[in-house]
Amino acid sequence: MVHQVFPSPRLLSAIQRYGLALLSVSVALGAAIFLESLEFRDVEVPLFLFAVAVAAWYGGSGAAGLALILSCMSFDYFFVKPIHTLYVTASDLPYFAVFAAFASLVTWFSTVRRRVEQELRQARDKLQIEVLERSQQASLLNLTHDTIFVRDMNDVITYWNRGAQELYGWTPEETLGKRANELLRTIFPAPIDEIRGELLRSGRWDGELEKTKADGTRVAVASRWSLRRDEHGRPAAILETNNDITERKRREEEIQLLNQQLARQSAELAGTNKELEAFAYSVSHDLRAPLRHMAGYTELLHKRLSSALDEKGHRYMAMILESAKRMGNLIDDLLAFSRIGRAETQKSVVSLEHLVKEALAEVREESDGRDIVWKIGTLPNFYGDRSMLRLALVNLLSNAVKFTRTRPRAEIEVGCTGETRDEVVLFVKDNGVGFDMKYVNKLFGVFQRLHQSDTFEGTGIGLATVQRIVHRHGGRVWAESIIDGGATFYIAAPKPNDI
Amino acid sequence: MVEDDPKDVELSLVALEEYNLANEVIVARDGEEALDYLYCRGAFQNRSADNPAVMLLDLKLPKVDGLEVLKQIKSDEKLRMIPVVVLTSSKEEKDMVASYKLGVNAYVVKPVDFHEFVNAIRELGAFWAVINEPPP
Numbered sequence: 208m209v210h211q212v213f214p215s216p217r218l219l220s221a222i223q224r225y226g227l228a229l230l231s232v233s234v235a236l237g238a239a240i241f242l243e244s245l246e247f248r249d250v251e252v253p254l255f256l257f258a259v260a261v262a263a264w265y266g267g268s269g270a271a272g273l274a275l276i277l278s279c280m281s282f283d284y285f286f287v288k289p290i291h292t293l294y295v296t297a298s299d300l301p302y303f304a305v306f307a308a309f310a311s312l313v314t315w316f317s318t319v320r321r322r323v324e325q326e327l328r329q330a331r332d333k334l335q336i337e338v339l340e341r342s343q344q345a346s347l348l349n350l351t352h353d354t355i356f357v358r359d360m361n362d363v364i365t366y367w368n369r370g371a372q373e374l375y376g377w378t379p380e381e382t383l384g385k386r387a388n389e390l391l392r393t394i395f396p397a398p399i400d401e402i403r404g405e406l407l408r409s410g411r412w413d414g415e416l417e418k419t420k421a422d423g424t425r426v427a428v429a430s431r432w433s434l435r436r437d438e439h440g441r442p443a444a445i446l447e448t449n450n451d452i453t454e455r456k457r458r459e460e461e462i463q464l465l466n467q468q469l470a471r472q473s474a475e476l477a478g479t480n481k482e483l484e485a486f487a488y489s490v491s492h493d494l495r496a497p498l499r500h501m502a503g504y505t506e507l508l509h510k511r512l513s514s515a516l517d518e519k520g521h522r523y524m525a526m527i528l529e530s531a532k533r534m535g536n537l538i539d540d541l542l543a544f545s546r547i548g549r550a551e552t553q554k555s556v557v558s559l560e561h562l563v564k565e566a567l568a569e570v571r572e573e574s575d576g577r578d579i580v581w582k583i584g585t586l587p588n589f590y591g592d593r594s595m596l597r598l599a600l601v602n603l604l605s606n607a608v609k610f611t612r613t614r615p616r617a618e619i620e621v622g623c624t625g626e627t628r629d630e631v632v633l634f635v636k637d638n639g640v641g642f643d644m645k646y647v648n649k650l651f652g653v654f655q656r657l658h659q660s661d662t663f664e665g666t667g668i669g670l671a672t673v674q675r676i677v678h679r680h681g682g683r684v685w686a687e688s689i690i691d692g693g694a695t696f697y698i699a700a701p702k703p704n705d706i
Numbered sequence: 707m708v709e710d711d712p713k714d715v716e717l718s719l720v721a722l723e724e725y726n727l728a729n730e731v732i733v734a735r736d737g738e739e740a741l742d743y744l745y746c747r748g749a750f751q752n753r754s755a756d757n758p759a760v761m762l763l764d765l766k767l768p769k770v771d772g773l774e775v776l777k778q779i780k781s782d783e784k785l786r787m788i789p790v791v792v793l794t795s796s797k798e799e800k801d802m803v804a805s806y807k808l809g810v811n812a813y814v815v816k817p818v819d820f821h822e823f824v825n826a827i828r829e830l831g832a833f834w835a836v837i838n839e840p841p842p
Contacts, residue, residue: 535818
């Protein structure tokens with residue numbers, strides 16, 4: 208019982224406690240007898256009371272009780288007449304009762320004091336633990352990169368973590384006790400009363416604020432406020448978390464600006480495209496009509512003068528007609544070329560094998576009566592616009608047929624090479640006249656021709672068309688050749704992720 | 707024949723002459739004139755009310771363009787049976803799609819080469835005026 212009430216290291220074991228009672232009473236008795244022998248009078252009662260108090264203080268109520276009984280007996284035996292007996296006269300009983308009551312009172316006071324002291328000690332321990340926890344929490348808050356500070360309802364800063372120091376540049380010592388929004392020169396997006404109203408209503412607020420650092424630079428922060436209430440429910444403090452969004456805002460603004468630019472550019476581009484379309488339309492209409500007329504009237508003239516014309520005259524007429532026809536072809540090719548730039552690509556999975564077969568059928572006409580050995584390898588699937596890819600293949604095959612014309616036996620190979628994880632590479636190889644690699648950069652340009660037109664006819668648009676088609680598929684096109692040693696054209700196109 | 711370019715008219719007529727069809731050709735120089743002819747109004751109010759056997763229609767025309775003429779013909783109960791052949795310089799896919807959607811009977815791109823042009827016109831004339839049975 209005593210152990211439970213006073214669980215203290217100073218607590219003595221039962222023997223020690225009762226021994227203490229015995230000892231203190233013995234000391235008091237000894238002192239009293241000694242003092243009496245020196246003719247001091249009536250000192251025994253305060254001494255015994257002191258002994259009881261000492262026993263009560265250090266030994267608890269049990270020891271106090273023992274000390275009380277021993278004191279009474281000693282007092283009775285040594286100081287109350289008849290001396291040296293334990294006999295108590297009736298007239299002495301009230302005296303004993305008062306002594307016992309007084310001793311009990313001393314014991315009780317002492318016990319109460321001890322309890323109070325004990326409680327105080329417990330409270331102190333608890334407080335210490337709490338302080339420890341709090342400081343741990345505070346150091347935890349210091350660990351976070353977020354900027355956190357606490358201010359009371361008068362806007363006075365009461366806590367300032369390391370994140371806040373890092374962001375704003377003030378140490379906690381410099382900020383504690385200062386008014387937060389004065390120090391930080393906060394600019395609010397709304398009237399402060401509105402913000403406070405929302406905070407008091409819902410317990411929280413968040414928004415974007417502009418503040419000033421210690422070095423004077425402005426900083427945009429995403430700010431979250433939480434209201435802390437005291438035990439009576441009254442608003443006590445505001446915990447504010449800030450995240451620096453200056454960079455993000457700058458980037459957002461940049462993106463917005465870029466988007467605006469992009470929108471303007473695509474509007475311009477759409478306009479240009481429209482113009483181009485109108486241009487192509489009128490080219491296809493208005494340029495062809497005069498050509499047709501030139502050819503038509505020349506033909507009529509030819510018919511009329513046929514007999515009167517000499518050989519030269521016939522040749523001149525033929526030249527006019529041929530030129531008209533050539534220009535017609537040029538216009539057609541150019542229009543097809545410009546259409547590739549303007550048309551939407553409609554992509555799907557295309558079997559290159561089928562496509563090559565179709566393209567072959569188309570160039571067959573050009574290869575009639577020729578000895579051509581076709582070597583078609585295994586071909587993968589391609590992801591792209593079918594009709595455009597077909598046109599590109601037709602152009603490549605037709606070129607191969609054209610430039611092997613001087614060979615008694617042409618060899619044309621179509622195959623796939625160096626396929627990687629994200630690219631398909633197709634090649635068309637011939638044993639034709641080839642070209643000088645010196646001019647390879649001109650090869651894919653519009654109207655660029657590396658052969659004289661009386662040796663190999665053409666408009667110079669075919670390879671430009673191929674390149675444009677490949678580029679529209681996000682691919683690459685290149686060629687290798689040796690003069691008179693054949694040429695190889697490569698098309699590399701990215702594989703889509705889903706096939 | 708609806709054609710604004712006199713040279714095209716002349717060349718076409720030359721081509722048709724070879725089949726002796728030129729005499730029967732009535733030429734309208736723009737879309738409005740073509741519609742006037744079909745509805746027997748304006749300069750054509752005194753003509754006999756028969757529909758032509760075939761209409762050769764250019765697309766790029768002054769005032770009312772070819773597609774608009776085609777649209778009016780094909781949406782008119784009395785005229786919609788007239789076979790209409792679009793005869794144009796342009797190979798624009800857009801025009802071709804629009805014409806077929808409106809119910810054109812044929813779409814011919816005039817070849818630059820005169821021989822091909824003559825052949826095309828001749829065959830058209832022969833097919834629509836001789837071989838084909840016109841609607842009642």
